[in-house]
Amino acid sequence: MMIPYGRQDVTKKDIENVKKVLESDFLTQGPVVPKFEKAVSDYVGSKYGVAANSATSALHIACLALGVSEGDMVWTSANTFVASSNCALYCGSKIDFIDINNSTLNICIDNLEEKLKKAEINNTLPKVVIVVHLAGRSAEMREISILSKKYDFKIIEDASHAIGGSYLGNKIGSCKYSDITVFSFHPVKIITSGEGGMALTNDRSLAESMLLFRSHGITRNEEQMSQQSHGQWFYEQKLLGFNYRMTDIHAALGLSQLERCDEYVSIRNQLASIYNYKLDRSFFNLPYETSDSYSSYHLYIIRLKLDRIKKTHKEVFNYMRDKGVLVNLHYIPVYFHAYYKKLGFKKGHCPNAEKYYSEAMSIPIFPALSGKDQLKVINFLSESVI
Ligand SMILES: *Cc1c(COP(=O)(O)O)cnc(C)c1O
Numbered sequence: 001m002m003i004p005y006g007r008q009d010v011t012k013k014d015i016e017n018v019k020k021v022l023e024s025d026f027l028t029q030g031p032v033v034p035k036f037e038k039a040v041s042d043y044v045g046s047k048y049g050v051a052a053n054s055a056t057s058a059l060h061i062a063c064l065a066l067g068v069s070e071g072d073m074v075w076t077s078a079n080t081f082v083a084s085s086n087c088a089l090y091c092g093s094k095i096d097f098i099d100i101n102n103s104t105l106n107i108c109i110d111n112l113e114e115k116l117k118k119a120e121i122n123n124t125l126p127k128v129v130i131v132v133h134l135a136g137r138s139a140e141m142r143e144i145s146i147l148s149k150k151y152d153f154k155i156i157e158d159a160s161h162a163i164g165g166s167y168l169g170n171k172i173g174s175c176k177y178s179d180i181t182v183f184s185f186h187p188v189k190i191i192t193s194g195e196g197g198m199a200l201t202n203d204r205s206l207a208e209s210m211l212l213f214r215s216h217g218i219t220r221n222e223e224q225m226s227q228q229s230h231g232q233w234f235y236e237q238k239l240l241g242f243n244y245r246m247t248d249i250h251a252a253l254g255l256s257q258l259e260r261c262d263e264y265v266s267i268r269n270q271l272a273s274i275y276n277y278k279l280d281r282s283f284f285n286l287p288y289e290t291s292d293s294y295s296s297y298h299l300y301i302i303r304l305k306l307d308r309i310k311k312t313h314k315e316v317f318n319y320m321r322d323k324g325v326l327v328n329l330h331y332i333p334v335y336f337h338a339y340y341k342k343l344g345f346k347k348g349h350c351p352n353a354e355k356y357y358s359e360a361m362s363i364p365i366f367p368a369l370s371g372k373d374q375l376k377v378i379n380f381l382s383e384s385v386i
Pocket of ligand 1: 081086161184186196
């Protein structure tokens, strides 16, 4: 019996809701996608939601709507999934990485500020900073937002891990401190639509622009057309967009799951508090918690205190996998990947992210994780280090 690090939870009601769409008139471009968009934006407290077929697509149209193009510079965290960085490269821009803070594991504010000061002198300031809320814990958005005004950059929150979490009393996704926030609904994330993502914003023109980019650059709204409509059949392509649409089938699953988002996050926090209580802090660094931030606990990441453990990182990892606990590692520093090496990034670029990579491990956390299985994970971990 394998215990994965994460797993979706699909109920009979979810299946019923998807089935209704399959029996309806519209499998795509029907009423369920707008309903899902409104439900998510109401849930997080933002004005607009633009659904897409993945968070990766949503990040791409978010960059495009903010005008990222050739010659621009985008920055993101060194410790993230490649999609947070690839979305900038799709737009032809340059990318650079900000090192993480050793406690929060998110973008380090001091490193960011120092890098901004240097970039101002060299005239290489970023147009957009893509902030990642690792494991579902918000980065320090208030501080980043203050820097964005001083150095004139836009902010995208890659909140792929973080729906259901909150920061300073606001749900993540409210965009209080950012221009756009992106969620992922991949099955391993908090709630799922199969594949899917959504971009949230409070800015109407950004929402309209993302809608265009999502759907071939085409509008059917006469007010947005630059030429006279030829008749009822007419639509106008205004720019070069993509087909990044979410289907109504996927939206029905997402909408059905959204009802349980708070419950899921609450269960994840309960599981986390059991790990916090039971895991031996003399061998493991546990997640950093502060009162300003309520994590969605998409991931529970421990870091091995290798100077106190007789085993190597790899040995502990292999031990857990051999016992059927499918631990994982989030993430390989983005610039360690072959593609990014070719772009010229070198080892040593973000030392904290590299050290983190040498000791981190994601252990199982998901709503259906039983108490019995969680205890197994805890016991195997204790054994693994001796
Ligand atoms: C999962 C994930 C993505 C990509 O999400 P998809 O919906 O699979 O495209 C992007 N960024 C981060 C941080 C993620 O974890």
